[in-house]
Amino acid sequence: MRLARFTGRTLIGEWHAIVVDPVRRLAHRGLSGLTLAFVAAFGVIFFHDLAQHPLGATWVRRLGGVSADLPLWLSLLRTPVSLYVPALDLPVWAGITQLFLAFALAELVLGRTRTLAIAYVTTLAGTLTARLMIELGPGWWGFGLPAECGAVLDTGPSAAVVGLFTYLAVVRRAPVVFTLTGGSMVWESIAVPNLAGREHLIAVSAAVVLGLLRGRRLRLPYAGKPGPRPVPPPAAPPVVPVPNPRIPPVLLPDPARTRQCDGFRTSAGARTP
Numbered sequence: 001m002r003l004a005r006f007t008g009r010t011l012i013g014e015w016h017a018i019v020v021d022p023v024r025r026l027a028h029r030g031l032s033g034l035t036l037a038f039v040a041a042f043g044v045i046f047f048h049d050l051a052q053h054p055l056g057a058t059w060v061r062r063l064g065g066v067s068a069d070l071p072l073w074l075s076l077l078r079t080p081v082s083l084y085v086p087a088l089d090l091p092v093w094a095g096i097t098q099l100f101l102a103f104a105l106a107e108l109v110l111g112r113t114r115t116l117a118i119a120y121v122t123t124l125a126g127t128l129t130a131r132l133m134i135e136l137g138p139g140w141w142g143f144g145l146p147a148e149c150g151a152v153l154d155t156g157p158s159a160a161v162v163g164l165f166t167y168l169a170v171v172r173r174a175p176v177v178f179t180l181t182g183g184s185m186v187w188e189s190i191a192v193p194n195l196a197g198r199e200h201l202i203a204v205s206a207a208v209v210l211g212l213l214r215g216r217r218l219r220l221p222y223a224g225k226p227g228p229r230p231v232p233p234p235a236a237p238p239v240v241p242v243p244n245p246r247i248p249p250v251l252l253p254d255p256a257r258t259r260q261c262d263g264f265r266t267s268a269g270a271r272t273p
Contacts, residue, residue: 010175017172022108029108036112037104041096043084044157051085060085061153068131069150075131079124087156087196099157102164109168118210122163125206126199127154133198149195158196159203166204170211 026033047064050056064081086095106115136144162185169178182204189197 014172014174014176018105018168018174018177022105025108033108034104036107036115037100040084040103040157041100044086044096044099047085064155066127066154067151068134068154072131075127076124079127080120082155083119083123083157083160085155087153087158095156095158095161098161102161105168106164109172115164118163118167118207119157119160121210122167122203122206123157123159126159126202129202130154130195130199145195145198152195154195154199156196159199162200163203163207166207167211170208171214 047060051060064078064083064085066075066078066082068075070078103115103119106118110118130145130149133143133145134147134150138144138146162181165177165181168174169181185197185200185204189201
């Protein structure tokens with residue numbers, strides 16, 4: 001009974017976090033909340049149509065073709081464009097649907113800046129880790145890859161899509177979305193042990209780390225000796241009022257002197273006949 005209640009509350013919470021809340025934000029913001037999703041989808045369509053021609057395919061490869069045998073600076077320069085270049089072994093239209101949904105949900109929930117940051121970081125993590133695997137070579141308990149994988153074209157937004165779905169699942173506490181995303185990537189890496197499957201696993205891991213670190217400040221330990229405590233500034237001296245020379249001072253009579261004069265007057269009056 002408790003398990004059923006917990007499952008029901010989890011599914012209801014995930015439904016509100018992944019579906020209801022983004023739909024409300026979309027109704028409030030309108031189509032402007034889907035700018036990144038439209039740009040990403042049209043970018044993939046544009047590069048796909050351009051690659052159908054021989055000259056266009058050459059330019060697409062020069063602008064967004066990333067592989068491990070390229071210099072690192074050139075791979076980093078082409079990585080942003082490679083997000084819009086569809087992979088050769090994946091269906092384009094199915095990928096566009098997933099791409100649009102991932103960017104739409106992320107833009108509505110996270111905002112444009114964070115969506116672009118998560119997509120780029122997860123893609124870059126997969127690309128750099130693949131280069132490390134190829135540098136290590138075969139072995140290393142299955143972590144390394146042969147040198148032939150360095151010529152494989154590493155393009156497509158799949159790593160960004162997986163990273164965005166995973167990040168949303170972590171920050172929104174959506175176990176169903178996380179299981180579908182992470183589980184499908186694990187199954188893909190086992191069923192088809194290729195370079196793309198490993199990059200997807202790296203993207204999932206990077207998104208999980210980013211999601212767990214969200215809202216937390218990293219405090220680095222200070223190894224040196226603590227410095228002297230700051231000395232507070234000295235207190236300001238008291239303000240002494242300065243008398244105005246234009247106003248003459250008021251002289252008050254001395255009470256003792258007044259009593260002496262009054263007594264002299266009284267005794268002198270008594271001796272007067």
